[in-house]
Each structure stands twice: as C-alpha cells, then as structure tokens.
Amino acid sequence: MIRLPAAGAVLFSLAALALPTFALPHKDPNLLTHADTRAQLQDVDLAGVVSTAEAQGDGVDSLPTSWCGDETGADNTANAATPANKARFKVVYAYAADRPDRFAGWMHALQADVAVVQRFLSAQDGGTKALRFDMGTRCGPRYVDIQTVQLPGPRSSYVDNFGAIASAVQRALGPASGPRDAIVLADGMSGGSQEYGLGETVMGPSGETPGAANVHNRGGFTSILFSRDGAAAPGAAKWGWWPEGFLHEMTHNLGAVQWGAPHSTQPPGGTSPAYGHCWQGADVMCYVEDAGAAHAMQQDCAGLPGAIPQSYDCGRDDYFNPAPPPGSYLATHWNTYDSAFLASCGEVAPACGGGQMWVPEPPAATAPPAVAGTARRGSTLVVQPGTWSNAPSSYRYQWQRLVRDGWENIDDATGRSYVAGSDDLGRRLRANVVAANDDGAATAASTATAPIGGSAVNRAASATSSDCKKATKAKKSSKSSKARKSSKARCEASASKKKKTKASKKKRKARR
Numbered sequence: 379m380i381r382l383p384a385a386g387a388v389l390f391s392l393a394a395l396a397l398p399t400f401a402l403p404h405k406d407p408n409l410l411t412h413a414d415t416r417a418q419l420q421d422v423d424l425a426g427v428v429s430t431a432e433a434q435g436d437g438v439d440s441l442p443t444s445w446c447g448d449e450t451g452a453d454n455t456a457n458a459a460t461p462a463n464k465a466r467f468k469v470v471y472a473y474a475a476d477r478p479d480r481f482a483g484w485m486h487a488l489q490a491d492v493a494v495v496q497r498f499l500s501a502q503d504g505g506t507k508a509l510r511f512d513m514g515t516r517c518g519p520r521y522v523d524i525q526t527v528q529l530p531g532p533r534s535s536y537v538d539n540f541g542a543i544a545s546a547v548q549r550a551l552g553p554a555s556g557p558r559d560a561i562v563l564a565d566g567m568s569g570g571s572q573e574y575g576l577g578e579t580v581m582g583p584s585g586e587t588p589g590a591a592n593v594h595n596r597g598g599f600t601s602i603l604f605s606r607d608g609a610a611a612p613g614a615a616k617w618g619w620w621p622e623g624f625l626h627e628m629t630h631n632l633g634a635v636q637w638g639a640p641h642s643t644q645p646p647g648g649t650s651p652a653y654g655h656c657w658q659g660a661d662v663m664c665y666v667e668d669a670g671a672a673h674a675m676q677q678d679c680a681g682l683p684g685a686i687p688q689s690y691d692c693g694r695d696d697y698f699n700p701a702p703p704p705g706s707y708l709a710t711h712w713n714t715y716d717s718a719f720l721a722s723c724g725e726v727a728p729a730c731g732g733g734q735m736w737v738p739e740p741p742a743a744t745a746p747p748a749v750a751g752t753a754r755r756g757s758t759l760v761v762q763p764g765t766w767s768n769a770p771s772s773y774r775y776q777w778q779r780l781v782r783d784g785w786e787n788i789d790d791a792t793g794r795s796y797v798a799g800s801d802d803l804g805r806r807l808r809a810n811v812v813a814a815n816d817d818g819a820a821t822a823a824s825t826a827t828a829p830i831g832g833s834a835v836n837r838a839a840s841a842t843s844s845d846c847k848k849a850t851k852a853k854k855s856s857k858s859s860k861a862r863k864s865s866k867a868r869c870e871a872s873a874s875k876k877k878k879t880k881a882s883k884k885k886r887k888a889r890r
Contacts, residue, residue, distance in 0.1 A: 440497050440731040443616045445489035447515025449481050451526050453551070458512070459519030465557035465597060465718035466510045467628060469524045470547055473565040474533035480565055481526050483611025488563060490618035492522045493729075495625045500723055500730030502690040503700045503715065508729045509628070510721040512558075520728065525551065527562075533607075538569040540576045544600040557597030557718055559631045561624065565611075568604040575623040577601040577630030579654060586636045586711045594633035595718040601627035626662055630654070632714040634697035635663050640707055641696050643671040658692040677823065679742060741770040741813035743822035749809055753828040755802065760795045761809035761824055770813035780806040780826060802830040 447454070453468075460466050469488055471481050496508040515521040527550040529536055529543065536543050543564050551560065568574060578600055579585065584593040603623055612619045635656045637644040643666055644653040656664040657673045666675045679692035691698040695707060698715050702708035714720075723730035745765035751757055763773050777791035779802055788796070788807075798807065806826040812819050 441489075441493035441520050441729050443486070443490040443493050443618070444614060445485040445515075445524070446517035446521050447485075447524075449485075449524075449526055451528070451550070453512070453525060454515060454523045457514040457516055457519075458523065459514030460510060460512050460523075461556075462554075463556040464510060464721070465595065466512045466559075467631075467719060468512045468551060468558055468560045469522050470527055470551070470560055470562040471524055471565065472527045472529055472543060472547055472562050472567075474529050474531065474536055474567070476532040477566060479526065479528070480611045481524075483613055484563060484565065484619075485524060487612040487615045487619035488524055489522055490615055491621045491624045492618075494618050494621040495628075496726070496729035497731050498621075498625070499690065499720075502698070505723055505730055506700060507715065507720045507722055508726050510719055510726055511729075513726075527551075533566065536564065536567050537607075538567070538604070540600075540602055543567065543602055544578075547600065554597070557595060559597050559599045559628070559719065560601070561628055561631075562600065562602045563619075564602050564604050566605060566607040566609075567602075568606050571606065573603065573605050573609075573620065573623075575601065575603045575620075575627040577627030579630040579633055581637050581651075581654065582649070585633055586638055588709075588711055588713065589716060590718070592633060592712050592716075594631065594712070594714075597719075599631040601631055603627065622662065629663055629697070629714065632717045632719060633712050634714050636697070636712060638707070638711060639696040641673070641693070643667055643673070645670065645672045656692075656696045658696070660689060661692040662690050663697060664692065677746075741766040741768045741815055741820050743811075743813070743820065746822055747809060747811045747824040749807070749824045749827055753798070753807070754831045755798050755800060758795050758797050759807065759809075759827065761811065763794075763811045763813065764822055764824075766813045766820075766822075769815055771815045772813075774812040774814070776810045776812070778808050778810060778823075780808075798830045803832065804829050806830075 447457075455462075469492065471484055471488065473479055473481075492511055496511075499508045500506075512523045513519055513521065514523050527547050529546050531542075531546075536546075543562065544560075547560055547562050551558070580593050587593070603620065605619075618624070635642055635654060637649065637653070639656060641656040641658045641664070642653065643655050643657055644650065650670075652667055653671060655667065657666050657671060657675050658664050658678045659675055660677065660679055664675070666673075679689070694702070697708070697713070699706075699708045699713060700715050702713060743764050744767050747764040748762045749759050750762065751759035753759075759777075761775060761777075775792055775794055777788045777796045778785040779788055785808065796807070796809070806829055808826045809824045810821055811824070812821050814820075
C-alpha cells in the first residue's frame, strides 16, 4: 500500500517558507508510503548477524538490549544525551485510548531493536557510522528515550490508518529544534493476521539530489510498525521485535530506494508509486513488489548470517556506500550514508560496539553456481560451485526439485552430481551450494534446469518416413534376421538423406 497525496506540492511549498519548523510532517508531490510485511523481508536476519558478531568478537561493548528508565508521555529533555539541534529518530510507543497501555511489555524489545540496528549498521560500514536516535533516560545515555503516545480516539479510528496515527503522533511530539523523524510501534493496530510496516519517502528529483540539500535531511518523516491485535507483547526479547522491519522502514525515511537506482524495481522511465525497492538479495531493502517490476528478484549476495558487508545494499550501488566510486550512481545521486540522521561512531558511542570492531567475513557468491548436463531422465547432472570471495574452505550441496509449493529438497541428493529419476519428470531441478570458512557459511542457488524429459530415443529411427516404418514393420514378420537388418539399414540411410536435404534447403533459403 502506497499513498501519494494529491495536494503535496502546495503543502510542501508552505512548509518550506516556515523553516526551521522541523516537526511538521513532510509534504512533497512524490511523497510515498511503502507497506512491507515480515514475509517480504524474510531473507534478512539482523539479529542472527549481530549475535554471531558478538559471540565471535572480543569484548564487544554496545547498547544494552534491556531498557531502563521511566515511562513518559513527553520528551525526556532532563536526561537528553542527543543534542536537540541534531537530526535524530524519535522512538514512540502508541496505543489507542480504548486499549490498555502495554509499554512495560514493549520497552525492552524497542531498546533491543535500537541496539541490534546500530550494531548491524556499524558492521555494514566498517565501524564508521550508525543512526542517531534520541537517547537518554535517568539510567544513562545508553538507553533510548521512548515516548508513549495515547492516541485520542478508539482503536477503530486507527486500524491500518497510517495518516491518522502519524498525525496524532506528530501532534503529541510537538515542535523540534532540529530535523526529526519518528519510528512508531502502533500496538495492536494491524487489521489483519500479520504485522507489517509503513514508511514514508520522497521519490524523484528532490529525493535523488546528492548531499546536504537532499529533502530527506530535513526530517518530518514517519515510519509505523503495526503489531497484530491480540498478540502478546514481546517482553524481554534480547534480539528485539522484528528489527529488520524497524530498519527497513527507517531506511525509507532516509530516502531509499530511489527510482533511478541501478537495481530499482521501478520499470525504466516509470514513476509508479507501486515501486520503491530493489531486486538484488539478500538485502534489507530488496524485494519485488509484483510481476510488473523492472526485474525478477535475483539472489546476487549471500544470505544472512553471511557476508555482513553485502546485506545493507547488496553490491553497494543502490542506496548505501561509504565510498562510492567516482562517477557512479551513488557518487552523483543520493547516498543514504551521507544522511544527516547518521552520525560517526565516536559521536553515538557505544552504539557501534566497543573494543576491536570485528566484522565476520564468511564466503559470498560473486558468480552463481551452474548445473551442467542434459535435462533428461537417467542423465547425470553436475553442479559447479560458482565463484566465491573470502576463501571458502569447504562446500556442501543439496539438490532440489520445483513443486507446486516451491523448491523442495531431494532426499539423499547431497553430492556434486545427481542422476535425474522418474520422480523428476516434468519438473525443474537446481542445486544449492553452501560455502563455508572459519567465519561462517553462505548459500547460493544455481539457475533452474529445463523440465526433465523422458529417456533418450533413437532420433534416426524416429525421423524415418511413414513408408519406411511400414516397410520395417512388414519385414519384422519375416523369419530372416538378415532381411530385418537390411531393412533397418535402408530406413536409417533414408532418414539421414532426408535430414541432409532439409539442411541444404534451409541454407539455400538463408542465402536468398
């Protein structure tokens, strides 16, 4: 679901005259709101990466994953650790007036989301930057300043209603001294059976402008995560509540993924509000919205846990690169690494993690595996593992066949070669290759084979004329083995001659 306000151009002009009114919701003719579900972001596991890094690193000292402080419906300026004039994200817990305040069941998960996202991002850029959140409670600067907002109306006024929630939250937050975006947990506001997120972003020329003048640096954007009604609060969840969705929606607020990006799902030259992601996986911002997208989803980078530097902008060419090559898209267009909402690790310490910054380097596929062989029952198929960075020390294999519900593993088919059998007739096959080294493992799939056909047939015999076949059948009634062999030889010779004649005609036609 994407919202494109018709009156955005006028409202944006009025807001521009009122600077610095940073708390105003952002208005622009290309302001879009993207909806994203867990299923669409399922290939990315931030918590798995962070837990791996912390387990194998030495003495990591990052933000705590449990919250400490006092619930408040106002900005905690008395304990503020973030300068008021700096661009920052404000974390908000929102609930409807006719529903109970469950902040106590969400506070630890929201703190953990911030901790996981910060540690993850710092690993993405080599320990140089992370997001700037509004931090500081009575327990110290390492705790996020979460503001509770009781929405003034009943739940029915806010279910699946981004605009109503965003407006109420921004009014409750009030004016700000610097650029401010809001990331909101809307408790029980999903009207369906699954949680999802919505995040605002601006597309087009103002969205792609490089550097400090980019519209996303001004703030005023909102992201909302809608939890399921009736679902239990997460409690003390060490790895947070859906940190992938948390980061994904905030990255929309930062300005990704622009329509002009090399791997944008927007068809070339298009301006449809349906598209705002990328088609390279596994990536925090990549999934294909529908069949009309510019390209099918393509797993160009290793999944997670895997090569951390390739999970937040696979290929470093669409929305985030600490050092884009001169003349590249991100060197000449908006690069979210330059966002005012990101700060140096020194400024937001210890959000990036203390001690020695350790970034695991498991294998990453740079060229996909490939299957060689004929797609026919009884034929042996062999997978080449592809090309991998970070020096894999071992490979594992798993052959799969495509069924109605997707790809299924073939029992005991775990070698480099596989003999196609009767169960494979009419189905496509592929091989998953798992490359491993001391830092971990990553998986890449080969392209699918053609549908598996039947066993080999005698092509020469099948090419004979009907007359020849009849003659052969008649000869079979003869008791003479010599006669049968002679008939077969004449038929095969006739078929071969016809093939040559046809080929000669095609060549003459081609020359004309």
